[in-house]
Amino acid sequence: MSSQKESWLDRLDRGLGKVESVLVVIVLFVMLGLSSLQLLLHTLFDSGIEWADIVARQMVLWLGFLGGALATQQGRHIAIDAASKFLKPKPAAVLRVVTFSSAALIAAAMGQASLRFVRDELEAGSTLFGEVPAWPFEAIMPVALFVIVFHFVVGVVDSALVATGRREPKAEAVEEAA
Numbered sequence: 001m002s003s004q005k006e007s008w009l010d011r012l013d014r015g016l017g018k019v020e021s022v023l024v025v026i027v028l029f030v031m032l033g034l035s036s037l038q039l040l041l042h043t044l045f046d047s048g049i050e051w052a053d054i055v056a057r058q059m060v061l062w063l064g065f066l067g068g069a070l071a072t073q074q075g076r077h078i079a080i081d082a083a084s085k086f087l088k089p090k091p092a093a094v095l096r097v098v099t100f101s102s103a104a105l106i107a108a109a110m111g112q113a114s115l116r117f118v119r120d121e122l123e124a125g126s127t128l129f130g131e132v133p134a135w136p137f138e139a140i141m142p143v144a145l146f147v148i149v150f151h152f153v154v155g156v157v158d159s160a161l162v163a164t165g166r167r168e169p170k171a172e173a174v175e176e177a178a
Contacts, residue, residue: 013154016147017073024066031059051129058128058137065144072151077103089169093162100159104152111145118142 006014038052071077081099084092118138126134161167 009154009157013073013151016150017070020066020070020073020147024063024070027059027062027066031056031063034059051132054128055137061137062140065140069144069147069151072148075155090163090165093159093169096159097156097163100152100155104149104156107145107148107152111142111149114138114141114145 034049034052035056038048038056041048068077079099081095084095087095118135118141121138122133122135128134128137158167158170162169
């Protein structure tokens with residue numbers, strides 16, 4: 001880590017990334033355990049847990065959204081960005097301000113749409129199985145999308161500080177430009 005003082009926004013972003021990492025591990029292990037138990041029960045006893053496959057599918061949804069948020073926090077999200085590889089750090093930071101701002105706006109629109117979807121599911125009384133409501137399982141969509149927005153906003157702020165010369169570029173950004 002550089003000698004620059006870390007802002008509260010950077011600390012919050014990093015802390016949120018740690019929470020996301022822990023949740024990914026927990027959801028993955030529960031999903032694998034549930035699926036393994038289901039397989040074992042089907043193989044040995046020709047039976048199973050009625051709701052296990054449905055819950056496992058919902059956990060895949062959670063893994064996808066949590067993984068997307070974590071990838072964004074770590075700067076490992078999908079990016080079509082050949083130009084910044086050839087730019088010096090400050091112009092590359094300006095480009096990141098534009099691309100991260102655009103990505104944040106798109107993720108916010110998707111988050112708003114998914115929030116509306118979850119609200120509609122709640123009002124409709126949709127269930128996954130039996131009397132278990134669907135909306136708590138689907139709530140990961142707006143939550144993760146708004147977390148992704150936060151991560152992109154942190155990237156915009158960081159890139160704007162680099163572009164204006166008020167912060168040194170992170171080591172990986174300098175290495176990419178070299």
